[in-house]
Amino acid sequence: MTGxxxxxxxxxxxxxxMAHAFARDVMRPVGEKLDRMTQDEILKKDSIYYTEFRPKYLALEINPVTLGELPPAELGKVLPIIMEEFGWGDGGLSVTIGACQLPPLLALMFGKQHLLQRFPVDLIGCWAITEPDHGSDSLDPSKQIFHPQGKYGRPNCVARIDGNKVILNGQKSAWVSNGPIADVCVLYSAADRGNGPDPENGVVMLVPMNAKGVSRGKFIDKLGQRPLPQGEIFFDNVELSADHIIAGPEEFQRAVYAIHCEANGQMGAIWTGSARASFEIAWKYAHERKQGGVPIYRHQSVAKSLFHMYRKVEASRALVRRVALYNMTSPMPSLQSAMATKVTATQTAFEVASDALQMLGGNGNTREYPIEKILRDARASMIEDGCNEILSIKGGYQMMDPDLL
Structure with a gap:
């Protein structure tokens, strides 16, 4: 369309x-149906989440193992294209796909082939990092965002490392994506090696969700991304062998850095796709809807608004794809750049959806048109995977050169 x-x-x-056909034929219609269902209805094994969405997604065979067969330069171009198409289909379902990819992705990144065999790619995965008392704190083990007088306090979840075993106690917050349905969890937790819990040098491990002592909270009722199951996870003396560990205390800072480069980059692509969906809906509507005796596209204010929607989508896509290629091919990925893609794309998704709804007028507020759902989904994106305010502070500090201060 844009040339x-x-x-x-x-x-x-x-x-x-392939990704667009799946987004068009499966993700968008399934997402719209799930959005109107209760949480209990979604969780039923005969719901369309399990009968339509999951099997058709698995049939695509798009996962870290298959994509990992591509050369890094090619993967850096292909992955943001795939995730943008998924985001165009449904933002919440795209996040559930991303969460499923994290267990095998982390196992591959840290060379834990035995965990990849133990937890194959067709399992539903989740990522548990934030805690009830430590939301954005969990993104900041280096304490860059802490107030000088602030104290972390006791972690809500602690992994006690005792020889060749790990004992988990505590909980993760209600925002664990796929928490209510996951088979395996990528857990980021404070570590206790005998001197008390240390949130700065924690542990990352894969936890089977059927392990003794693991339980789940309710699927939370939300404004947006309702097809995405999110809920608490509780650990009560969960004992696992130490070979479940992906990254120990010495590698914890690296593991936080790595997963946020990946997660923020994927979020950037997903919500660029969501913004594109809003723009396309508004663009089409502007050709069809008549006011003042002409299609509303003839009105200057509408043309101007569409131009700015287009400008934002194109800028977001360009940044996402440039950063994805760099981070996939560079020896050290750029965290501040990944954060920039997430902040830019989510802000763009919300702004473009809001402008599109305004252009549709009263129709935009109705469920007859998908734009009201996209707006609700996009609003949540500016909070998940690190709220944009905290990511901006962290990204700013990442750019600092201490030698020049």
Whole structure:
């Protein structure tokens, strides 16, 4: 439509076509139905989440193992294309896909092949990092955002490392994506090696959700991203062998850095796709809706608004794809750049959805049009995976050169 896209390779085109067909035929219609269901209805094994969405997603065979067969430079181009198409289909379902990918992704990144075999890619995964008393704190083990007089306090979840075993106690917050349905959890926790819990040098491990002592809270009722199951996870003397550990205390800071580069980059692509969906809905509507005797596209204010929607989507996509390629091919990925993609794309998704709803007028407020759902979904995106305010502070500090101060 815009004429600003460079040609895609045959591989990129094939993945884009496959992802878009899945987003169009499965994700968008399933997401709209799930959005109107209760949490209990979604969790039933005969719900369309399990009968339509999951099997058709697994049939695509898009996961860290299969994608990992691509050269890094090619993967850096293909992955944001795939996730943008998924985001175009449904933001919440895209996040549930991303959460499923994290257990095998972390196992691959840290060379834990035995965990990849133990927890195969077709399992439902979740990522548990934030806690009831430590939301954004969990993103900041280096304490860059802490107030000078602030104290972390006792962690809500502690992994006590005792020889060749780990004992888990505590809980993770209600915002664990896929928490109510997951088979395996990527757990980020404070570590206790005998001197008390240390949130700065924690532990990352894969936890089977059927382990003795693991329980779940309710699927929380939310404004947006309602198809995405989120809820608390509780650990009561959960004892696991130490070979469940992906990254110990010495590698914990690296593991936090790594997962946020990945998660923020994927969020950038997902919500660029969501913004694109809003723009396309508004663009089409502007050609069809008549006011003042002409299609509303003829009115200057509408054309101007559509231009700014387009401008924001294109800028977001360009940043996301540039950073994805760099981070996939660089020896050290750029965390501040990944954070920039997440903040830019989520802000863009919300602004474009809001402008699109305004253009649709009263119709935009109705469930007959998908824009009101996209707006609700996009609003949540500016909080999840690190609220944009905290990411901005962290990203700013990442850019600092101490030698110049």
């Amino acid at each position: 600003a896209e460079p040609p895609l390779s045959d591989t990129e085109t094939a993945f884009q076509d």
